[in-house]
Structures are given as structure tokens and as C-alpha cells.
Amino acid sequence: MNADSLSDNENAPEYKRIYQLYSNSLKSIPATILTSSILLVLLWTKVPWETILIWFSIVFSASLIRYHNVRQALATKSYLQKDHKDSMRQFIFGSSFTAAVWGASFLLFCLYTDEAYSLLMIWIASAIAMGGSLSLSPSKYAQKIFVCLIFIPAIVMNILSGNEFNITLGLLCIMFLAVLIILGNNFSNLVNDALNLENTNQELLLSLQQKNARLEESNLELTRTKEFLTQQTLSDPLTGIANRRSFDNTLIREWNRCLRRQHPLSCILIDVDHFKKYNDQFGHQMGDALLQEISNTISSQATRAEDLVARYGGEEFVVILSNASHDDAVMLAERTRKAITEKNFKHAEDSPFDKVTISAGVATMTPDNTLDCYDIVHKADEKLYEAKKSGRNRTC
Secondary structure, eight states: HHHHHHHHHHSSSHHHHHHHHHHHHHHHHEEEEEHHHHHHHHHHTTTTTTHHHHHHHHHHHHHHHHHHHHHHHHHHHHHGGHHHHHHHHHHHHHHHHHHHHHHHHHHHTTOOOOOHHHHHHHHHHHHHHHHHHHHHHTTTHHHHHHHHHHHHHHHHHHHTTTTHHHHHHHHHHHHHHHHHHHHHHHHHHHHHHHHHHHHHHHHHHHHHHHHHHHHHHHHHHHHHHHHHHHHHHOOOOOTBBOOOHHHHHHHHHHHHHHHTTOEEEEEEEEEETTHHHHHHHHOHHHHHHHHHHHHHHHHHHOOTTTEEEEEETTTTTEEEEEEOOOOHHHHHHHHHHHHHHHTTTTTTSSSSSSSSOOOEEEEOOOOOTTTTTHHHHHHHHHHHHHHHHHTTBBBB
């Protein structure tokens, strides 16, 4: 049986009852040995010593063997490795054997003792029965069998004796046995209800833990979905770089930051030269692939964490450079233009250039309260128009 099955059995109510029975036995068996020792001393002069020694040896040996078996069962959890009914039958057999030995012992001792000692035997039997009834409360069957095996032999012998005193004693034993069974049954119900309630609480706790785990998983999935959707709303679906919305948000944020710190802000507008001719000859699919390659090239040049590369619209791209001088921005634009030229993307046959080129317009401003953040974009657009008017494939 694997570890998961053992764990499941250990948490099952029926196996918890068996565990309690074994645990209670570890406490009651030493009491049995102590009681038999007291009886040995009390009856030493009343019962032949050979008889009393044989009886004590049987009780003592049986108690030690049972104590060893119970302790081993708890240590190895062997009762979990078999069907709970088999484990329960095995335990009931052991407790019933102990009760039968005690019941027979009282019959034996009554043969050698007077009425006073008979009362003492009944009192000891009652104490053992009460203790056994409590320790065996997790199992109604074990409980009833135990007390009956202790009392029935004494009841039968006393009633059949014909002696008025013994008959009265037997009837009292019947009454006490009935009360003991009723009380034991009620106590057993309380113990079993407590076990069932504990099991219900564990099931509810497990269910709650599972629901919490599913809720955490759902929240994690929701967070991932939210991040994905946010990324989708801020990314250009074709090139994967920032889209116009992301550009607008970043421009406002970086403009305000440079305004507070009085740092320069640079903007580069980039346009693919004669892109319509390329699209007309090679088709939209090739045109989309070209835009993806160009966006990757631009991104490879703007490597600072605060730099933003975005698709501005169609074949236009924009770069925001926070805390970058005009010279730095022009150098970046030139590196990008040369990098794209060196890619040697073949252009359309009716294009004035034999390979794909770009034009770039660069603008730099130090923000102040008299300016609007989009003024820098308008300025970069003017520079881009100047680059196109000057023959394209250049930076202005």
C-alpha cells in the first residue's frame, strides 16, 4: 500500500476509531497488570498457591503480549495496511480474550472464598468493566462484548447457586450490567460523534484549502490575462513594439519628468522611403515582413531602458529619448539609418533607390510650462518633411 493510501486511511473515521482503541489500550493494560497483582496478594491465603500462580502467569503473560502487539501496531501503523473491518475484528478478539480471562477468574476465585470476598470480586469486576467500557468507547461492539464476558459468568453462577444472597448478588449484577451497557452506549455515541465531527471539519478544511488554491490559481490566471491584455493594448500587433497609445502615454510621462528635472527630451520620427512602391510590387505580406525587420533594427539601436521605440502609424516609427541631447539623438538616428541600409533589403524596381532606406527627423526640447508635449512631435515631423524634401535617405 502506497503512502497516499496510508494517509487516506489514517484520516478516515473508521481508522481513527481503531487508533483510539489501540491508544486507550496502552493505558488500560498496565492497569490490568496492577489489578491482577493486587488480587494475587489478597487471595494468596485463600486460593491454593499453585492455582493463583498459574492464573497470575496467564493474565500477566497475556497482558504483556497484548501490550507488545498494540504498541507495535501503533508504531508500524499495521492496522492501516488492511481492511478496517479486519483490524477491528483483530482488536475485538484481543479485548474479548482479556475479558473472558477475567470472567473465568471470578468464577474460579468464588470457589475458594466466602461471601465477603464474593462482594470484593464483584466490586473489582465492576471497576474493570467500567474502565474497559470507557477505553473501548470508540467501538460499541467491543465495549458490549467486554462487559458481558466479565459479568455473565458471575451472574449465571450466582443465580444458579440457589443461595438467596448469591441470587440477590446476581440480580444486582444484571442491573449494573444493564446500566453499564446503556451508559457505555451513550458515551460511545459521544465519542463517535466527536470523531465524525472532526472528520467533517477536516473535510471542510481540505475543501476550503482546495477552493483557496483554485481561487489563487484563478487570480494568477486573471492577472496574467490582464497583463496580456494590457500588453496587447499597448503593443503593435504587427511589429510587437509599442503602439500609438503606448507612445502617447510615454511621451506625456517623460515630458513631465524632464519638466521637473529640466532635462532635454529628444524625439525621432522615422519614415520608410517609398514604402508604397515596395508594397505595390512585393505585396502586403512582404511589406509587413519588411516593417517587422525595420522595427527590430530600430529597437536594436535604442538600447537604454528609458528609450521607447513605437510604431507611429503605417510605415512611420517614432523614438523617444529621455535626457538625451540633440547630438545624441542625431547620432542614434544616423546609426539606425545606416544599419537599415546595410541590411540590403531589395527595393521595388520603380523606386529611386535599389535598396530600402529611411528618412529621419530629429527634434530636441527642454520642456517648460509654455510648451505642449506634442510640440516636440510636430517639430520632429517638420524635420522629417525636410529630410524627405532634400531627397530622402537622410537625417535632419
